[in-house]
Amino acid sequence: MTLIAERLLTTLTDAERARMEKVESVLPALREAAAKADETGEFPVGHIALMREAGLLGLIIPEEFGGLGGGLRDLAGATFTLGSACPSTALAYFFHNTSASRGLLPLEAIEAGLFAEDEVPVIKAFAERLLTNMAGGTWLANFASEEVKSSSANIAIATIATPVEGGWSLSGVKSFGCATGVADYYLVTAKVDGTTDADGLALFLVNRDSEGITNRPKWNGLGMRASANDGVIMENVFVPSEDSLTVPGSFVKMLQMSRGSFVGNQLAIMAVYLGAAQNAYDYALERTTGKTFADTGKTIASSPMHQVIIGNMAERLETAYLWIRRQIELETSEPPLLPKAEVYKQWRIAKGDISEACFQVALGALKACGTSAATMDGVIGRTLRDLAMALVMTFPAERGRLEAASMITQDKENELFASVNS
Amino acid sequence: MTLIAERLLTTLTDAERARMEKVESVLPALREAAAKADETGEFPVGHIALMREAGLLGLIIPEEFGGLGGGLRDLAGATFTLGSACPSTALAYFFHNTSASRGLLPLEAIEAGLFAEDEVPVIKAFAERLLTNMAGGTWLANFASEEVKSSSANIAIATIATPVEGGWSLSGVKSFGCATGVADYYLVTAKVDGTTDADGLALFLVNRDSEGITNRPKWNGLGMRASANDGVIMENVFVPSEDSLTVPGSFVKMLQMSRGSFVGNQLAIMAVYLGAAQNAYDYALERTTGKTFADTGKTIASSPMHQVIIGNMAERLETAYLWIRRQIELETSEPPLLPKAEVYKQWRIAKGDISEACFQVALGALKACGTSAATMDGVIGRTLRDLAMALVMTFPAERGRLEAASMITQDKENELFASVNS
């Protein structure tokens, strides 16, 4: 049996195949719920238990912490597969998984000797707690982004953490984060009060039901509507010490361990979009080769305009696969094929180009299928809206290329995180 | 006071200015109703009385028939203006106006001597009836398109008209036509039973409330949601003789009188989209120049990515203006600047290119404004969806260019209407 993830990964190891089969086991439920979820803009809560029971919350957690032991290839294969059925669910699932990097990278940083001896136990305890929870079925939302923008960094952090008896008190607004009100815990990035640079950034595992947390107004998104990414407002939210990672500089040290870009795993978000694009492409092909012209009896797909559009779609779709496959190769090969700076530069272009290519596939599918398929609720309308979000939630190709140009000509990178005043 | 239509037409005559002021008088109401209309997918019925009372239903009807005496420039100016506030209303209004060509072109064909003497009174009566009604405040829907596709013609007609006592009986399905269930009368194109070519095509003014008419299921469009374009099913619908134009060949003879393409006035549909694109552009500029980066205090618009996107948007927007202005010039200049075949060829490219350019403007606005503006109900989300419809309801640039190439290399045009079996 051919698995959906093989379209992306071409070949799978036996272990990968076993994990992908678990992923496919939840697909029928996702497919069935997708249209309604989009219409109402509600994350289908039943999906959490479904994925927990399939063991998927621990997909990329090492077996020693109780997970399935998957890696980046698995994560990309999973989000791709899920994205072909319900991109919103795939997105929320992706963000759950990104949290794992906050456990895995610190452990790598310890091995690399980046932490002082006395820091190690604290770091280790947090990391293990995080990973064990995830493997055990705790769904994590990942709240980093805020509304304020910085010209020099991708994400600006103004949320403040103040030390209090037995832990920390958090205040701030997180503008975006999937699974708001749905996840069990929120992984929150904040800056320790009084600090001014990235060394002051810290991590907190915040119980969803903590006092002082309210959801922001429901976000009526153009697409990816069922990912519950409303964001939260935190006012003096208490987090116990054991759920905090506040060792100065720990955030920056993690960053050094990732091969491509922080939050690691980022390429798996593009796999969500690619899965959705593949689905729209398949739909358009089936529709246009399945209908015929009244006068000639030839398929709609055979018209010169359709041939041009289908050729372009095929090219755009395959281009997206090429970029993401190369990135997977660059981020997983041992030894590394290229130095980190090269991997990172490649990633900036890849990220923008994949979102652009996926959107173009959806646009081609719209053009090919015509007015009758251009409905709000069908595959064409939903995918076009979902993939329009790819252009803004990740970023447009224009930005990736400019960032690459800047690195190429000035050896200067955009910072990923900045600490700013709100 | 600068009128919105001046952005398109640059200069206005006094008479045009007076007519455009009437158009602008209804704008506040359209603007206010636009978001709700999109959300519910309902044409705001109050708009009909509003526009009727402003005299706008007779905008392009000659004064001798009681109209305002406007021409193609007025129509384009009006749909552009309305499109900047509520593209759905503008679209329905456009289709109302296209009906006028079925009165004006036959009159021109009479003057050109295309009809036999005994045909003239019949033709004239129908034309005058149509024009007088429109000027008098009758809203007309225009039902041509059907679901069946022909490889060689833009519109395939399978609806059949059978002669009955005192008139005709119509049966068929019209898949698309704005103002379904809203317009007072439907202008229906059908083929006389037993005929096999375009000479058998005939026109009928069908009372909306006639027996045998039902609306098709509500069409849940991706965009242009409030234009009430569900279409109708007609089963043995009676139309009195005086509301019919069934003289053999009359349809084809009309066609010969239009300068660019039949249904004349087609360019005014592109003005709807251009108005919407201009609105999205203005919104994006205001938003990105009105927000600043937290670290530098510079406007968001000043970032390198934004400069690229804004430059591209400006270019795409202006390109759309160039194509449409040229087409207006070609279709209104006396004497004609170019032969009809050239005007028509230019129009095929223009039509596709304008829709593509307008959509690209909306896409640029989306990219420029980012995630926070990418909502279902804001200007960005609505315009992106409305302009996605431009790509399928008119057609994509790919098709226009291919049709032009075919004319250039083979002197062969696509037929506009074909008579087919259902």
Added chain:
Amino acid sequence: MTLIAERLLTTLTDAERARMEKVESVLPALREAAAKADETGEFPVGHIALMREAGLLGLIIPEEFGGLGGGLRDLAGATFTLGSACPSTALAYFFHNTSASRGLLPLEAIEAGLFAEDEVPVIKAFAERLLTNMAGGTWLANFASEEVKSSSANIAIATIATPVEGGWSLSGVKSFGCATGVADYYLVTAKVDGTTDADGLALFLVNRDSEGITNRPKWNGLGMRASANDGVIMENVFVPSEDSLTVPGSFVKMLQMSRGSFVGNQLAIMAVYLGAAQNAYDYALERTTGKTFADTGKTIASSPMHQVIIGNMAERLETAYLWIRRQIELETSEPPLLPKAEVYKQWRIAKGDISEACFQVALGALKACGTSAATMDGVIGRTLRDLAMALVMTFPAERGRLEAASMITQDKENELFASVNS
């Protein structure tokens, strides 16, 4: 008889028609010499007498100074016509004509009251001398550009003029200027020694054979090879006072009189490229519709690939016409249709877009005609090379859009001329 310029200008007045007939009278000679001129990279010197005798050196000089009284439309029509036969000659001819602005704009500035009473006679004398010479058959080269680049201005001037007995002494290097060693006089822009801003810029009519002038090494251009644009080195070149315009601020005041951009007339350079693009398009159509496939007997042009390419070419070509026609309209309409800043912004986009569109036409022609036409010396190879120069000698579309974006978002324009140290 249809004149070539009618493709660009659509309609001509009788006077324009008479002038365009003069232009067409020299075409056979230009066509015949074009290939050889490109091969050797030599401006065909005989063309000067040819054009002088046809009166074309005074094409846009008012009749009161002995010229033909043409305007911007004539100039564009002429360079377009010549460009369709020999772009190099058309380019050199364009630069001759740009010199006229240095006579016409000062006269307008006088009328506008920009000069003090005592400055008027000096300004007037220079202007009349310039215009009378041109009308009388003096070919002028126009040397502004230098090799040094400024980030904030389009042209940076480091050439220095020092006052000496009876006139001025010029020293500097002009990197580019058509008709080097061919024109009778060089119109040189320099800065008066000791000045630091644009008020110190001055104009000089330099006799080609003056002592101290040497041609720079022959420039082996990729295209536009026969325009003799090697540039000159000036070492203490004497220019008599009467051939100088050194009134402080006169340069800047001229600038204020032009509607679009300084050197006025700039759009006529784009007409050169457009003429060349039209020629390549015509060639490609004739070639591909004139050859057939051995198996089907259909024309090469009918293949799906050719249909796509030809459709794209037609669209690109027409887009270039649209931009240039609009610019002509904006720069010649009375009263002005738009404020100067708008005209200028439009021009930045137009300039880049026209060069890009023309190049794309040549590229399409290359693709359509295939390997056998891809020779160094045929129409395809020559036009591709000539139009590649359009992208750098004017500028690429990327730059025009960025300049427009900057004006749109920051109301900030690039300066046209800057005074810099060499």
Added chain:
Amino acid sequence: MTLIAERLLTTLTDAERARMEKVESVLPALREAAAKADETGEFPVGHIALMREAGLLGLIIPEEFGGLGGGLRDLAGATFTLGSACPSTALAYFFHNTSASRGLLPLEAIEAGLFAEDEVPVIKAFAERLLTNMAGGTWLANFASEEVKSSSANIAIATIATPVEGGWSLSGVKSFGCATGVADYYLVTAKVDGTTDADGLALFLVNRDSEGITNRPKWNGLGMRASANDGVIMENVFVPSEDSLTVPGSFVKMLQMSRGSFVGNQLAIMAVYLGAAQNAYDYALERTTGKTFADTGKTIASSPMHQVIIGNMAERLETAYLWIRRQIELETSEPPLLPKAEVYKQWRIAKGDISEACFQVALGALKACGTSAATMDGVIGRTLRDLAMALVMTFPAERGRLEAASMITQDKENELFASVNS
């Protein structure tokens, strides 16, 4: 030491590294001769001995026949490396190597049991003769293409082979084939007289100095000028039986053995262009980061326009690498990753996209470097011309996508070779 081929292949085996070092050993000579070779349009004859002595003529010949034992990766690495120095030489070398497939594929077809027992010895003798000769230092030109075009096949064969005493007599015109007049032997595809389909196609090794062969007039190409691809005219040219492969159907059977497309190895021609594109990119970066603006002291590369162009170039260049690397993977992986039809479809898109991307890199380099670099003889001018040839000698992206669309929607492939009447 990093080898040039590593930019393409990322990692090399030790054997590959050894072979690539041989390739790099000839680079200094190629680089030195490149400009002159382009100017004169002459293949530098000394290169043949140079490459023969380096053993490179047997690069992809198995060691058992005396070759270096390289495979497709080696060939791509070699043409890429050579293409970065002298694309013309790389192209001629590529065509020499393509001849190897006419020895290797028949041997594979024998193993696959496609030939009857009595055919085997004949096939085997020809194959071994061919391979041994190549390994022994015989330079082969490969003449397939003719001027006649077929709408349904990529290459149409009208050259006729008639049986004569002791061998065959060939007559026909081969329009294109590198190393005309330079190679020792010409590998000619012809159809046996009286046959009408591909089963009648046959192969002949023709001694360059045979009676009846004349070179076609020197082809003054726009680019790739030194590849000696003038083509030949054959009038009753005798070829001895042992230099012929005329077993009916042998051509078609070979075809079945190739994984991607016949002539196998085709992707290595794209590596020529990619090497050239990389060279232009490197040149443009070095030039624009090495010059500064007079006013700010910042590099030219830092201007907004340059950032946009450089970002686009980087993206285009990397995209070309992605397509070619994937194709290498698809054509060399054991077991095959995808079925042959998929590999072939991918190749059609890849081929066009790579040529387009490479050309766009050269175009970006032209724009970035400006007028002063836009000379006939510099890296920019030469590469732009050489890569313009990529668009016609392979084919434009438009064609590859249309062919893919046709395969996708109709499961119909273009034939590679057709037998036609001249």
